[in-house]
Amino acid sequence: MDSTISSSASLSIPKFRCFDPTYAYSPTTANHRRSFSNFSPTFKSSSRVNMVDFENYERKIVTGDAGYVLEDVPHLSDYIPDLPIVVHKDSPRGTHFRRAGPRQRVYFESNEVYACIVTCGGLCPGLNTVIREIVCGLHYMYGVNNVLGIEGGYRGFYARNTIPLTPKVVNDIHKRGGTILGTSRGGHDTSKIVDSIQDRGINQVYIIGGDGTQKGASVIFEEIRRRGLKVAVAGIPKTIDNDIPVIDKSFGFDTAVEEAQRAINAAHVESESFDNCIGVVKLMGRYSGFIAMYATLASRDVDCCLIPESPFYLEGPGGLFEFIEKRLNEQGHMVIVIAEGAGQDLLNECMRTMDQQDASGNKLLQDVGLWISQKIKEHFAKRPKMPINLKYIDPTYMIRAIPSNASDNVYCTLLAHSAIHGAMAGYTGFTVGPVNGRHAYIPFHRVTERQNKVVITDRMWARLLSSTNQPSFLDQKDISRSKTEEVSETPLLSAENHAQEIATK
Structure with a gap:
């Protein structure tokens, strides 16, 4: 261990945390000034910057309101006067979403819950895992025993049979590929679906599917709201292409x-x-x-x-x-x-x-x-x-068609539990997913308004080009067009390309 750190063993051991001025964190009690602390997003320009000499090393200590302390890394502007700024892009703080998880207030009695699960669109590793974890999560966490599986996608609400789902029925389905409920593509009759939900007495609907499925879920939710029904509609976004926006990644991708x-x-x-x-x-x-x-x-x-x-x-x-x-x-x-x-x-x-x-x-x-x-x-x-x-x-x-791997199995569990907690707490018209590493409840329209795409001016694509050593394959027409677009908006610094949606409670 470095002697500078070990020499302070008599002091209280600090918790080292990161401070990113782009994101907002909840402030906590300040630690010893040598540690990284959680800073308030209202860190003001009046904060003091001290260059502390410690064994011939100048440490950059920044202090702010309420005793917050940041041991910052050196910057060229610290010792080069009038260092010119080449590019500076101001961006908004970002959209905040409600943090997913269990709530103190629950709006459904366990013995009154009648839930259903439906899978739509193409196959994807992890579908059965999500089904299993919704059923087991409802049963073991909330004591819910009435769960239906809708066969054959959206049209199954009014055209196919249903399957009663219990922890025993779904016990080992995560070891299989595909979906035990079956799936389908294509349009559906929203009115008939909501009629079926109402006639069966269903009050929680869990919909697993991609962007087209989530659009359908949004329409179903709007019809349920129009009728004033006490029915929670929760979506679990699925796409093997990882093209759903806002969320960090979709299940099955790994x-x-x-x-x-x-x-x-x-x-x-x-x-x-x-x-x-x-x-x-x-x-x-x-x-x-x-x-x-x-x-x-x-x-x-x-x-x-x-x-x-x-x-x-x-x-x-x-x-x-x-x-x-x-x-x-x-x-x-x-x-x-x-x-x-x-x-x-x-x-x-x-x-x-x-x-x-x-x-x-x-x-x-x-x-x-x-x-x-x-x-x-x-x-x-x-x-x-x-x-x-x-x-x-x-x-x-x-x-x-293959079953999901260990990483996706864990991820599917988190998604299913997030959906369950949200529905039981009375939230509806939402989809679940991690945003900047924290699971959140996201309105349907945010995950259907566009598609997530690879940004070829971003670091990951640059890493790929370095790995393969392939050319960009851009002809003169593409280069001219690219330069024209960069004048209006630099893709690398675009707030659209680096979304700052942050999950908070």
Whole structure:
């Protein structure tokens, strides 16, 4: 241990905490001045800054109102006078959400609760875990015994049977993939759903699904409120693409990234085993490339990652084909990871397809993996001196159908318990999720108003580019457009890209 710290052993041991001026923390009792304390968000400019000499080291001690003390890190402006500020971006303090958790006041009698659970949209690792934890949480924490499972998605309210759910029924379902309740895509009749809820005497509705499902939950909540029913509607956001805004991440994402490693590893083994071999792996990511980005970073075997947020082109200087040739010449093999939504503009232009939608209203995407594989083959067929092998792997449905891993199992438990506590406390019309590391209750409209996307001017994408050593694939037109957009708003410093929604009680 450092002698400077050990020499103060006779003093009370301080609790070291972080102070981020961007976020608001609750003030606590100040510790010894050498420690980091929780600072009040109203820390004023009149605070005193003392440079304390301690064994030839100047410590920067900042003191504020109520005895708060911050041992700050040195700053260049401390000893360089008139240091110019290159960029300074003021941003709002952010939106605060109500902290999730148990409440002192409960608005439902346990023996009067009649809850139901429904799953909608595509499959995702962790669905069964959330179902299990809602049932067990209601039973063991609040003594609720009446829980129904709605089969077949939203339409199951008026078109399918229901399943009585007990802790015994759901005991081991978390070990299975998919959902025991079944699911569906597509529209529904809101009036019929609320009629069914009212006729059955249901007073708590737990809805598990993605952004489309949460939009439906919002409409159901509005109809329930219009009728003046004492029914709590709680959403648990689900998407394997991690494209739900506001929350830190969606459940199933960690499992998807982990499972994607198997496909990438297979592509790497294949590509290393043949001369001039290219392994192409298509991963999920309709509009957001989070799975592809994180799987690439975790793998370290990927030479090129293509996502919807980062445009690319094939032919000419700086294009994808040129980079493939360069990498094959350097190491004799390569691995390409592509998200399903990447390059759709090139594909549609090439195939002259019309815009079509699936049952959920999502734009139908062409198979970009097969398309880009064929394009690569056609390109190198024109170069007989450089014959290639290409192995194409699409693990999409394998990833969706597996059970959640340990990390997601814990996360699903927290989400389910947060939803239960909120509903029992009388909150309604909300979805749950962690915001800056703290679980919160978020109004439906906040998680449906936009989609979370990879910010290609942010640090994580820069780390990926450093890992793969791939070019940006931007042509002159893209660069000119990017410079024009930066004049109006710098993406790196945008409050939209770095949302400051903070969960507080």
